[in-house]
Amino acid sequence: MSALPLVALVGNPNAGKSALFNALTGARQKLGNYPGVTVERKAGRLALSDGRPVELVDLPGTYSLDPGSPDEQVTRDVVMGKQAGEKRPDALVIVVDAANLDNHLRFALELLALGLPTIVALNMVDLATRDGLELDAAVLARELGVPVISTVAVRKRGLDHLRQELEGLLNGAPRAYPTGAAQDFDAVRKEAGRIARATIVRETPSRRLTAAVDRVALHPVFGLILLLGLLFVMFQAVYAWSEAPIAMIEGFAEAIANAVRTALPDGIFRSFLVDGIINGVGSVVVFLPQILILFFFILMLEATGYMVRAAFLMDGLMAKVGLSGRAFIPLLSSFACAIPGIMATRTIADPRDRLTTILIAPLMTCSARLPVYAVIIGAFIPARDVLPGVGLQGFVLFCLYLAGIVGAMLVAMLLRMTVTKGASGGFLMEMPKYQWPRPQDILLGLWQRAVIFLKRAGTIIFTSTVILWLLLSFPRVPDGDPTSQVDHSIAGRIASGLNVVLEPIGFNRDISLALIPAMAAREVAVSALATVYSIDAGDDEALLERSLGDRLKDQWPLPTALAFLAWFIFAPQCISTIAVTRRETNGWKWPLFMVGYLFALAYVAAGITYWTATALGLG
Amino acid sequence: MRLTDLPLRQPAYVDLIDWSVLTPSEGQRLREFGLCEGASVEALHHGGIFGKGPIACKIGRMTVAMRRNHAAAVTVRTGPEQEA
Ligand SMILES: Nc1nc2c(ncn2[C@@H]2O[C@H](COP(=O)(O)OP(=O)(O)OP(=O)(O)O)[C@@H](O)[C@H]2O)c(=O)[nH]1
Ligand SMILES: [Mg+2]
Numbered sequence A: 001m002s003a004l005p006l007v008a009l010v011g012n013p014n015a016g017k018s019a020l021f022n023a024l025t026g027a028r029q030k031l032g033n034y035p036g037v038t039v040e041r042k043a044g045r046l047a048l049s050d051g052r053p054v055e056l057v058d059l060p061g062t063y064s065l066d067p068g069s070p071d072e073q074v075t076r077d078v079v080m081g082k083q084a085g086e087k088r089p090d091a092l093v094i095v096v097d098a099a100n101l102d103n104h105l106r107f108a109l110e111l112l113a114l115g116l117p118t119i120v121a122l123n124m125v126d127l128a129t130r131d132g133l134e135l136d137a138a139v140l141a142r143e144l145g146v147p148v149i150s151t152v153a154v155r156k157r158g159l160d161h162l163r164q165e166l167e168g169l170l171n172g173a174p175r176a177y178p179t180g181a182a183q184d185f186d187a188v189r190k191e192a193g194r195i196a197r198a199t200i201v202r203e204t205p206s207r208r209l210t211a212a213v214d215r216v217a218l219h220p221v222f223g224l225i226l227l228l229g230l231l232f233v234m235f236q237a238v239y240a241w242s243e244a245p246i247a248m249i250e251g252f253a254e255a256i257a258n259a260v261r262t263a264l265p266d267g268i269f270r271s272f273l274v275d276g277i278i279n280g281v282g283s284v285v286v287f288l289p290q291i292l293i294l295f296f297f298i299l300m301l302e303a304t305g306y307m308v309r310a311a312f313l314m315d316g317l318m319a320k321v322g323l324s325g326r327a328f329i330p331l332l333s334s335f336a337c338a339i340p341g342i343m344a345t346r347t348i349a350d351p352r353d354r355l356t357t358i359l360i361a362p363l364m365t366c367s368a369r370l371p372v373y374a375v376i377i378g379a380f381i382p383a384r385d386v387l388p389g390v391g392l393q394g395f396v397l398f399c400l401y402l403a404g405i406v407g408a409m410l411v412a413m414l415l416r417m418t419v420t421k422g423a424s425g426g427f428l429m430e431m432p433k434y435q436w437p438r439p440q441d442i443l444l445g446l447w448q449r450a451v452i453f454l455k456r457a458g459t460i461i462f463t464s465t466v467i468l469w470l471l472l473s474f475p476r477v478p479d480g481d482p483t484s485q486v487d488h489s490i491a492g493r494i495a496s497g498l499n500v501v502l503e504p505i506g507f508n509r510d511i512s513l514a515l516i517p518a519m520a521a522r523e524v525a526v527s528a529l530a531t532v533y534s535i536d537a538g539d540d541e542a543l544l545e546r547s548l549g550d551r552l553k554d555q556w557p558l559p560t561a562l563a564f565l566a567w568f569i570f571a572p573q574c575i576s577t578i579a580v581t582r583r584e585t586n587g588w589k590w591p592l593f594m595v596g597y598l599f600a601l602a603y604v605a606a607g608i609t610y611w612t613a614t615a616l617g618l619g
Numbered sequence B: 001m002r003l004t005d006l007p008l009r010q011p012a013y014v015d016l017i018d019w020s021v022l023t024p025s026e027g028q029r030l031r032e033f034g035l036c037e038g039a040s041v042e043a044l045h046h047g048g049i050f051g052k053g054p055i056a057c058k059i060g061r062m063t064v065a066m067r068r069n070h071a072a073a074v075t076v077r078t079g080p081e082q083e084a
Helices: A017-025 A070-079 A098-112 A125-130 A137-144 A159-171 A185-199 A209-217 A222-240 A243-263 A268-285 A288-304 A306-320 A325-333 A338-347 A351-363 A367-380 A392-417 A439-473 A490-505 A509-515 A524-537 A541-545 A548-555 A558-570 A575-585 A589-615 B024-032
Strands: A006-011 A042-047 A053-058 A091-097 A118-123 A133-135 A148-150 A200-203 A385-387 A428-430 B012-017 B040-046 B055-059 B062-066 B074-077
Touching: A006 A017, A006 A070, A006 A098, A017 A042, A017 A053, A017 A091, A017 A118, A017 A159, A070 A338, A091 A098, A091 A159, A098 A118, A098 A125, A098 A133, A098 A137, A098 A185, A118 A137, A118 A159, A125 A133, A137 A148, A137 A185, A148 A159, A185 A200, A209 A222, A209 A306, A209 B040, A222 A288, A222 A306, A222 A392, A243 A268, A243 A288, A268 A367, A268 A439, A268 A524, A288 A306, A288 A325, A288 A367, A288 A439, A306 A325, A306 A392, A306 A428, A306 B062, A325 A338, A325 A351, A338 A351, A338 A575, A351 A392, A351 A575, A351 A589, A367 A392, A367 A524, A367 A548, A367 A558, A385 A392, A392 A558, A392 A589, A428 B024, A439 A490, A439 A524, A490 A509, A490 A589, A509 A524, A524 A541, A524 A548, A558 A589, A575 A589, B012 B040
Parallel strands: A006 A053, A006 A091, A091 A118, A118 A148
Antiparallel strands: A042 A053, A133 A200, A428 B062, B012 B074, B040 B055, B055 B062
16 A cells, blocks of 8 residues: 555546546556546556655546446545555545536535545536637636636646645645535536536537537438448558558568578578568568558547447447447457457446457457458458459458457347346447547557557567477478478477368468467467468578468468458457456356357358358369 | 437427336436436437437437437427426
8 A cells, every 4th residue: 555645536437537647647548539448547656846746546437426337336446445455545636527517517516525635627628618618717616615727638738737736735734625415416416507507607609510520420321331431441541551661661571581691600590580580570560550550540439539429320230139339339449459348348337238248359350360361361362453442452351350240249149148148238328529639649549559569579479489480490300301390390290280170171280380379469370370481491592582471372272261361250369368358257257158159150160161162162 | 208209409308207217227327417307408319220229319518329218218398498
């Protein structure tokens, strides 16, 4: 337990708590223009002007101290001092949205009644002004009996003032705060309404951007077309925009590999550098541009406020499979990675809805699968336009993502009829106003993703690839023995054993070899194949010149490649997802169930794809 | 008139809410959204291709999405404001 003064940021969802937290502590908590971005408590340090450090905690937003979902529970526990291993906050900073005062003040009054030293941050005054509201913070301060500071968290406005007041609050003599008697909900609401009316000096009707955009975005037909169109453009862009940067990285990696080949004598160490590191890890790093393009779109969807609109549009369909539109938000986030997606299910109130969503989250195509898809599509799908401006490769990628979504919906329906049977929760969600994202926020988000990806490449992908290289390189084939190094190696022998099971669905030994290390991270499937073919090529200059895609095209029949893609739609292997599922469901039962059903589906889907493609004579 | 029948973008007030068709947690969440007798409401958008989707409506200053079965529990009246 820390001895520092503890200050908690509390308030309604989407009030700007995390933005304020970042501005005050220099942290880089995720922001997003939809309720339920923050799902766990997060602590940071803030220095007062006398240098004294204060511990600031950012909390999930909630509408009252009566939690409706697991994330809101955390806020209640921290504020009430019930959080294990943490003292009760010494002070609160209540963040209220100036443009939604009546509503946010009701919760603020509920918090004030706790009697803790408090400051109110009247945030988003810029948006209130946009809506034609003019507010008087002094009136609000008088009515509430606590300091009120106008802030614009994302523009760092009002922060010095806030810090000053906080200092005064923590240094000053303890003063008595009115501990309100437990008040009736309606009485508090009326009081909040009265204070809000007193605070609003002027209200000029203004053009409402949000309502105008929503006429299209929420339209039953055009809205759906827009949503599908957005996803479609996203996948086209992943190919169309990435060609040049990928060629650059590839050229760079090749230059290094060649330099190493000329500089070092042939031997085990050179093989390690070239086959293992440059070709192995490099084969994954090449996909950085595509991953960043994907993230660019996801960040834009999150920052503009479109996420909730997507949830609104999808609610009808989600209801048919026994879920609610709310679940669509964690699922969309799972396009980035299933782990934050699974954590985001904490915002789902109904436990069965939540469990179902957790179980299907791995079916959403995470960005780690992108390199796998991209390598196979690049090798086997010709880069031509099916329609003017619509590339075939992007279209196939779109279909793979769609297959994941459709698969997830079908599985949800089955789960809802069996293991998570029961009435489903409803769909109740606040819809934020649209905001134009600030370029620096998007750039920062992309930068963070790039760092995460490169770290992954440098640690987990690197380690798995090195281990695989070792297992592929030993024992060495004796000189003069005609068997290949890969066949002779430990890894090759294990893979041959595994291949007995995977052969019926069209997988060759190299795929079996790639699937095991891909447990650590799915991208490793790509680096593993690169390493295998790099070692296989030995000294053959002609082979070394060929890219991984070309090698695959030479060696794999088309049905095998398609089966491999189908396998990765379900791709059960990812240890981190299993671990987070265990944590979020408190036990091994559900993660094991999840892995089991995913393996079964992956096997069947790959099998059907292979057999159908073979029957159609595509081999 | 029920909220589901309220013409789009016509300002109205909540007359009556049938809390009995809502689960306690749904009722609470709607209350927290500011839904109460006398609150101003405005239906903004009906979702769903077949008219079965959720409804987006304004409660006070807040825009909220809810399913039709919940919106049907809310009776509204148009006309001059009365004490909230
Ligand atoms: N215009 C404007 N936007 C803001 C301000 N503060 C925050 N935002 C934006 O509002 C959105 C919500 O901000 P967050 O900080 O994520 O809100 P939160 O209170 O942490 O939300 P939850 O974690 O979901 O409870 C983000 O898109 C921010 O960029 C502000 O003062 N003015
Ligand atoms: Mg937050």
